[in-house]
Every structure is written in structure tokens, then in C-alpha cells.
Amino acid sequence: MWYAQNPGRRTRQLIGDGAVLLWTLLWAAVALIAYRLVQLLSGPAEDVETAGRRFSSGLTTAGSTASKVPFVGGKLDAALRNVAGAGDKLADAGDNGGTAVDALAAAGSVALFLLPVGLVLALWLPRRLRWSRQAMAARELAASDDGRELLALRALLRPLDEVSHLARTADHPDTTPGSLAEGWRGGDPETLDILAEAELERLGLRTA
Incomplete structure (x- = not known):
């Protein structure tokens, strides 16, 4: 039972549940x-990664072309490939930066x-669950x-002030908390x- x-209590519960739902959606x-x-x-990190990959790829291609130059081709190729390695490091840094940003975005x-x-x-939630358990138990007891x-x-x-209020609102004007307790002990149906x-x-x- 939720x-x-x-009607009044149900309306307040609906308003409260709706407010929690809106809060969650917000x-x-x-x-x-x-x-x-x-x-x-x-x-920007993705741009750095892309630029690094292109830089490395371009230098690697240039090194392959330079390797065909007689006498110095091998040295040119090696030098260009070394520089291309810097491009790879730049690309890796950009990739790591993008991964860190994604992790930060998800965790945050x-x-x-x-x-x-x-x-x-x-x-x-605990208050709503407590009321639900009490209400279901009360319906079974009734x-x-x-x-x-x-x-x-x-x-x-219940607290004494609530019992006193109940006594004042009872049909009999002479009802007191003591008389209610006495009536309960005696099993008085009324x-x-x-x-x-x-x-x-x-x-x-509902009471009936």
C-alpha cells in the first residue's frame, strides 16, 4: 500500500512524491x-592528438622518400623518423588528455x-516505506x-498530547485519557x- x-493525506503524498520525482529529473x-x-x-586534446598523428605520419613518409637519396638517404630517414617520434609522443599526450577529461566528466x-x-x-524514502508498512499492518489488524x-x-x-486531543474530540464530553485507558483495559467495545x-x-x- 503506497x-x-x-483524500487529504493522499493528496499530500502525491505532491511529495511528485516533488521528489521532479527533483530527481532536474x-x-x-x-x-x-x-x-x-x-x-x-x-583541444583531440586536436592535439590528430595533429600529432598527422605530423608523425608526414615525417615518416618523408623519411621513406629521403631514404632513396644516394649516400645520405639512410641518415635522413633516421633523422626524420626520430622527429616523427616526437609527433607520436604529442599524439599520445593528446589521447591521454582526452581520456582524463572523459573520466573527469563521467565522475563529476x-x-x-x-x-x-x-x-x-x-x-x-524511509518515511514513505515506514508509512506503507504501518498502513498495511493496520488494515490487516482492522x-x-x-x-x-x-x-x-x-x-x-501515542504521545500524551495526542491522546488528550483524542479524548477532547470524542463523542462523550467527559472522556479523558484515563477513561480511554480504563475502557481499553476493560475491553469496552465503544x-x-x-x-x-x-x-x-x-x-x-478508512475507518469503516
Whole structure:
């Protein structure tokens, strides 16, 4: 059971659930935007990698051509290939930079989503689950006389100010917290009904 039967309580629950859903969607969108923005930083790194690869490839090709020059071709080829190695290092640096930016974008966006959403869920979800368990248990108890007696006891065990308020709002003007407790101990059907219905109403459930 996830929603109360009382219209007012159910409306508040729906509003709360909707607010949590909107909060989650909002931070999902923020995290996605942040991920895209950080990924833009990988553009220069990719340009460096591309330039390095082209530089290395061009010098390697030039070295192959220069190797055909008589007498000095081998030395020219070796020299150009050494310089081409610098291009490879530049390309590797660009590749590593792009990988680092991607990792930063992923980790940052996940953290940006989990922190605010996790905080709200940690406050909201336990309360909703607790109410759901209590409501399902109360519905089962309300189906039997012994169960209603337990519901009445739960109502009596509420804070004293709540029990006093219940006594003031009872049909009989002379009802007091003490008389409610006495009626419960004596198994008075009317008192048990008053207390059991009060517990059901507290949870937002129908009393009949």
C-alpha cells in the first residue's frame, strides 16, 4: 500500500512524491549538461592528438622518400623518423588528455547527480516505506476484533498530547485519557472502536 485512502493525506503524498520525482529529473538534467560541458574540454586534446598523428605520419613518409637519396638517404630517414617520434609522443599526450577529461566528466556528473538526489531520497524514502508498512499492518489488524484491540493500544501509546486531543474530540464530553485507558483495559467495545478508528485516521485509512 503506497497511498492513503483519506483524500487529504493522499493528496499530500502525491505532491511529495511528485516533488521528489521532479527533483530527481532536474538533477539528472543538470548532471547531463555538466557532462556535455566538461566533454567540450576534450576537443583541444583531440586536436592535439590528430595533429600529432598527422605530423608523425608526414615525417615518416618523408623519411621513406629521403631514404632513396644516394649516400645520405639512410641518415635522413633516421633523422626524420626520430622527429616523427616526437609527433607520436604529442599524439599520445593528446589521447591521454582526452581520456582524463572523459573520466573527469563521467565522475563529476555522477557525483553531481547522486549527492543532491541521494540526500533527498535518504530523507523521503524511509518515511514513505515506514508509512506503507504501518498502513498495511493496520488494515490487516482492522479486519478482526483482536486486531482492532491492538490498534486501540497503538492509539493509546501515542504521545500524551495526542491522546488528550483524542479524548477532547470524542463523542462523550467527559472522556479523558484515563477513561480511554480504563475502557481499553476493560475491553469496552465503544472505547476500543474510538481508539482503533483514531489510529486508522492517523494513518489516513478508512475507518469503516
